[in-house]
Amino acid sequence: MHLTLSVRDGEFCGRVQFEDVVYKIKTKAKGSINAKQSERAILKGISGAVLPGEMLAMLGPSGSGKTTLLTTLGGRIRRVGNNLDGSITYNGRPFSNSLKRNMGFVTQDDVLYPHLTVTETLVYTALLRLPSTLSRQTKVEQADAVIAQLGLAACRNSIIGGPLVRGISGGERKRVSIGQEVLINPSLLLLDEPTSGLDSTIAGRIVSTLWDLTKGGKTVVMTIHQPSSRLFYMFHKVLLLSDGNPIYYGKASDAMDYFARIGYAPTVAMNPADFLLDLANVTVMLAGISTDDAREDRASTKEALVSAYRNHLHGQVSEELSGISKQLKEYEPDKMATEWCTTWCEQFKVLLQRDLKERKHESFSGLKIAQVLLVALLAGFLWLHSGGHVQDQVGLLFFVVGFWSFYPVFQAIFTFPLERTMLTKERSSGMYRLSSYFAARMVADLPMELILPIIFVTITYWMGSLKPVAASFFTNLAVLLLSVLVAQGLGLALGALVMDLKAATTLASVLMLSFMLAGGYFVQNIPPFIAWIKYISLSYYAFKLQISSQYSPSDTYQCTPVMRCQVADFPSIKLVGFDHQGMALAALFLMLFLYRLVAYLGLMRVGVTG
């Protein structure tokens, strides 16, 4: 069966050449705090080429560097200093941002939204990744075609699922991940262990689908663990790695002959992939060599395999690479899709729809609503008889401000750390602009961010006998909604900056506590050196504006049984005062934008791994 998707030019980046690729990481020796950093080479001079119509499999034991090489070929490892050496080109050109939108990359772990169905997942991907020139209907049809081609029709309306929700099976999930990449009809498709954990029938089906892609002129590169011999012979080329060294590169069908020629042949008939893996692990029992040789220690056998590669294969690879380079000189490159596939507005619209659908269960969670209702009713009953008591009413105002400062911060703080892997995956493939994602996220969260405090205030305001005047109620509500949005921004900023939930929540609790304490209700005589905290405290400004919504400077209250005092002189009110209300409002608006800007800047770091 041939894949019939044809939405992009298939020759964008299909000729991949990599020559003497070396990748090093910095490591610290164990056991000593003062240990100096040393370098460890993960890839030690790897060369090869894959052309349109070819499927290259990277084989090797766990930890041999397959994923690292694949990630490097996918342009997802940053060059920092001299960590990455050698040359990698795509149709003779280096990696570029426009290229990432024309290649597919399937990661080892499936990064999918758990609450979307298979169809929704693929349709949203189609809407985001296929060009604007195609109609919505065509994109949906494209997604349907992929569902049929990958055998997902039976589970098309089932949710993906995750650790906490039961959904489709692991194999189906893997096929959805592959479908997301196949959808864009990439000229180059890179897959990290697309068959691991799957039974041999499903694995065979996946590899056959990928093989079909190569028949359509696509280039496929994958890492794979122990393919069956049927699958092994479907690969046009094989690259065998051992501890970061190449020990075989060439046609799959020539691999066994090559090793037999250099003195390594299996004693019994066995799956060539198993034999190659045993060799790379240096665990194979070798035929045709003496007992002494068989006892040869692992290091020297490995060295023998590495030097055999250098002597017999390295030259051939270099020749192949220079031959391709010569052809490329005569080859007129196709125009590459350098622009985004879809407009900002389209991206925003689709991301918003997807966010609303994916987070419906969370935003409208019964638990969340019950929690807010319960606290509102509790506060309402506690303050039921507070009418006319300034102390009680100021306390209620401060409690409401405090609750709605803490609550949104701790709701929002999870947003970006939990989305990080998804954002990295989607941004790495150039799926959408960060700004459209960010805007969609902000808007998708709004309904619940605003509905819950409205319900809360409506209950507490009237039960707590605050000023029964419509203008006061709406001012109080508006100020609270503004402070909720500010608090949400602060949570988003902390999450995006720290990206570690434990650290972010610890930091948030310290910050929010300092803001609350300096907010003007608990302490009146704050030492001057620390008094400035109130000027960065959202609780202070919100509290100040809430007070003004209830009282005016000329109001009085019964301070002793025989005397009325000025409300303005009441200690907690005196501290925040009635002046500079405009400034307080401006400060809240400033925070509203500033925190979101910080969150956006924090997110800009997410995108390319390495």
Ligand SMILES: Nc1ncnc2c1ncn2[C@@H]1O[C@H](COP(=O)(O)OP(=O)(O)OP(=O)(O)O)[C@@H](O)[C@H]1O
């Ligand atoms: N950023 C990193 N920091 C520390 N070690 C790393 C890093 N990247 C790779 N490594 C190490 O490099 C080696 C190769 O890793 P890689 O994931 O490429 O192996 P692999 O062949 O894909 O393994 P597997 O089949 O188990 O996925 C491993 O020993 C791994 O621990």
